[in-house]
Amino acid sequence: MIDLNDLPAADMIRVGLADLAGRRESVASYLVQIGSLNMRRCGIEVPVSDEDALEADHRLYALLSREHGNDAHRRYNALLRELVSFERALALRHSRMLIA
Numbered sequence: 001m002i003d004l005n006d007l008p009a010a011d012m013i014r015v016g017l018a019d020l021a022g023r024r025e026s027v028a029s030y031l032v033q034i035g036s037l038n039m040r041r042c043g044i045e046v047p048v049s050d051e052d053a054l055e056a057d058h059r060l061y062a063l064l065s066r067e068h069g070n071d072a073h074r075r076y077n078a079l080l081r082e083l084v085s086f087e088r089a090l091a092l093r094h095s096r097m098l099i100a
Contacts, residue, residue, distance in 0.1 A: 035086070
């Protein structure tokens, strides 16, 4: 598996992978599901169906709404920005591994 050390949001992604493997619903597991396609492209096994991955953003927002109320939208956007940063750094690391 690709080394996640020093990637942005790597700790949250690790938690999400563990939560997903343990079938726990969490903010982190929903983020991993949302990013599962890009993670798979880079060699990270993500145990989620394509259907669940497509609906993960709605489930994440619902969870954030329950936990944060009116701040859910802001928190949702911040989490997605963290996920995008992780995905970009992961893709760059993966492409460098392929070249080396």
